[in-house]
Amino acid sequence: MSLRINIVTLGVTDVAASRDFYEALGFAASSASQPEIVFFQVGPVVMALFAKDSLAEDAQLPHGHGRAGAVSLACNLESESAVDALLGKAQKIGATILKPPQKVFWGGYSGYFADPDGHPWEVAYNPHFTIDANGAVQLP
């Protein structure tokens, strides 16, 4: 069971403005970025900028939860069955399942659990992402 942090997603008010901010700080946006979501390769980790309302909707967060300074952590695994196994383990040890694992619109398979303080963890299989030998997502 390889639980790890692959992506730190910051829920933001204005994706374009936040992209400008992080580019000004010295990050280079990946070509995988889109108007709705921006990806940065930060060493072995990926940082994403995503509208906070979209993040709340994607994770099926309770209304009003964590909109200020919204963050999610993502663990990218190699297969749908690995996603099922990790979310099953999270549920077994008492985690709240925010979103059961399911096929999602971007072509992958993903679910979310919440830790004891409600921090949302996405567990995902993304066929568009390359995972290296160390388990890190490598953006284009």
Add this chain to the structure above:
Amino acid sequence: MSLRINIVTLGVTDVAASRDFYEALGFAASSASQPEIVFFQVGPVVMALFAKDSLAEDAQLPHGHGRAGAVSLACNLESESAVDALLGKAQKIGATILKPPQKVFWGGYSGYFADPDGHPWEVAYNPHFTIDANGAVQLP
């Protein structure tokens, strides 16, 4: 200027209970952990558990900010002057400085800036942490 995510700190209600949760999920706590703060090596990234009120105090967050699902990101650099330079750059491009760089009680030197949505970034020099050739913190 090597801005990177070294540590993802989750602000939690009960550090011991959250440690139990993450250990049950399969993480192994580092020997650097203390009752007040728990560290996990998650591949090249460090995840920390810290009381959310302590996190708010450490980052000098505005009252009530981000207590639900509190998270901070940390960038560990090689020297105090590198901390000054990065926080200076953040300020120059319009970031709010939450805490000017200063010597801190744990023996290091650190400051915080906020991104456009208030996500707190700590920029720190920590003489107790080993940083490898890739810029990753390596816990004992």
